[in-house]
Amino acid sequence: MGRTQEARRAETRRRLLDAATDLFARQGYHATSVEAVAAAADRTTGALYNHFGGKSGLLVALLEDWIAQTVAGLTAGLRGVPDLNGRLAGMWTGLISHDGESGDVWLLLEFELWLHAVRDPEIGQIGAERFRQMRNGLAGALEDWAIEFGFHLPGPSDEVASQLIALLTGMAFQHRLDPVAISTGAVLAGLRRLLELTPEPARLTT
Known part of the structure; x- marks a missing residue:
């Protein structure tokens, strides 16, 4: 019985975090109410307060969860890749495919969390x-x-590493608006230039 109750709590927490991810990304943190998050998760507002203490606590938990997810996204395309070009390209493809069918959600949430972090010292530390x-x-x-x-x-x-992350996230913002111009080949060429690797490989167009 204890394990069943624990599993239900974990599912409720996950559903609330997933709902907050989507709503905060698409509507913004301030425009999203606690009631909207609970409704999207098919849970009560009481459950949200029980797990997170309120909307601010939910954002803190979401940002902490995002730490692990972003690192996973950066490394997802690297497993079993034998060559350096494949690993560099894999960081990019792992990042932009982070959300599967909702490929733009992570980037929108990235920007929303950054905006809130620079205005709130607690969120900023996380x-x-x-x-x-x-x-x-x-x-x-x-x-x-x-x-x-x-x-x-x-x-x-x-x-x-900080320069590579800046290049990857900056290219991702551009890719969101103009995916044709920001191809995998363009990103790979930029990563190689930053690492001072020559000659550059044949450009990829995907």
């Missing part, structure tokens, strides 16, 4: 931690790749 984890994870991968594929990083691994 957002900064999220970027730290992303940088640290990618920095470690870059160090391993440099050894595996025999190239030198053009700077400290944490700095290079």
Whole structure:
């Protein structure tokens, strides 16, 4: 019975987070009510307050959850990829396919969470931690790749990681509006230039 109750609580929490992800991304945090989130999740407002204490607590939980999801998105396309170009391209494809059928939700939520984080010190600390984890994870991968594929990083691994993340997210914002112009090949070429890898591979058009 205890495990069943725990499973139900976990399902309720997941449903509320999923509903908040979609509504905060598409409508904005301030324009979304607690009642709207609960209704979209097919749960009561009491359940939302019980799990998160309110809308602000829900946003904190969502941002913490987003840390793990973004790192997973960046690394999802890298498993079993034997070559460096494939791994670089895999970071991009893993990022833009983060939400499956709702491919633009993550980017809209990314912007919404960033806006709220720069205005709220508590959210800002969590957002900064999220970027730290992303940088640290990618920095470690870059160090391993440099050894595996025999190239030198053009700077400290944490700095290079932050620059790669900036390029990937910036290209993703452009891709959201003009996917034809921002192809996988264009992103891969940018990543290689940043890493000072030459010659560049044949451009991909997908």
